[in-house]
């Protein structure tokens with residue numbers, strides 16, 4: 663990829679912008695001016711486009727003990743994933759903010775599912791098991807607070823012919839708030 667530092671700076675600015683758009687209380691004239699300016703920034707960026715948002719490929723993920731998931735995607739939470747044998751984990755040291763709110767002050771359950779699904783499927787990929795999620799059982803045990811450190815955890819439980827079972831959980835400030843079991847099915851590509 664081109665210069666990682668420059669792209670990281672852009673993505674960080676983009677994440678801050680998305681947050682500011684969500685919370686702004688400025689008047690209509692300022693909203694209109696902001697929209698016009700953003701359209702010109704968009705045109706600048708679209709001068710050269712990738713077909714997809716750059717991300718790690720399946721082949722690169724096999725055996726890679728640490729990687730940044732969705733580092734270049736301002737829409738999804740960025741996770742620093744680590745893999746060690748049958749275990750995987752990912753940290754969000756500052757937790758997530760109101761952009762991801764479900765019940766007031768709490769993380770939306772669907773976002774918890776995204777975090778867990780991302781880690782369990784990536785753990786299987788680390789082991790060279792190319793997969794899609796076929797089934798996911800989720801239990802929301804406790805509310806997950808916003809702005810609270812989060813850890814996502816996964817354990818590779820069983821590997822069958824095509825089926826792979828991985829358990830996952832979300833830990834918020836030391837408490838397990840969400841537990842999951844995923845049935846992954848191995849696919850050709």
Ligand SMILES: CCCCCCCCCCCC(=O)SCCNC(=O)CCNC(=O)[C@H](O)C(C)(C)COP(=O)(O)OP(=O)(O)OC[C@H]1O[C@@H](n2cnc3c(N)ncnc32)[C@H](O)[C@@H]1OP(=O)(O)O
Pocket residue numbers: 718719720723779780783784787793794795796797823824825845847849
């Ligand atoms: C970092 C790198 C980034 C690069 C790559 C990043 C990819 C990461 C993926 C991210 C995770 C996702 O979001 S994945 C997206 C969401 N998921 C999907 O779109 C999947 C849609 N579903 C399908 O395509 C299909 O249903 C499949 C492929 C899952 C299965 O279809 P199939 O190939 O015809 O196989 P089938 O015979 O039905 O099933 C195979 C075996 O699995 C079992 N099985 C199938 N479904 C289930 C189920 N829900 N619960 C229990 N078991 C099941 C069957 O009983 C059978 O067992 P047995 O007879 O063998 O015992």
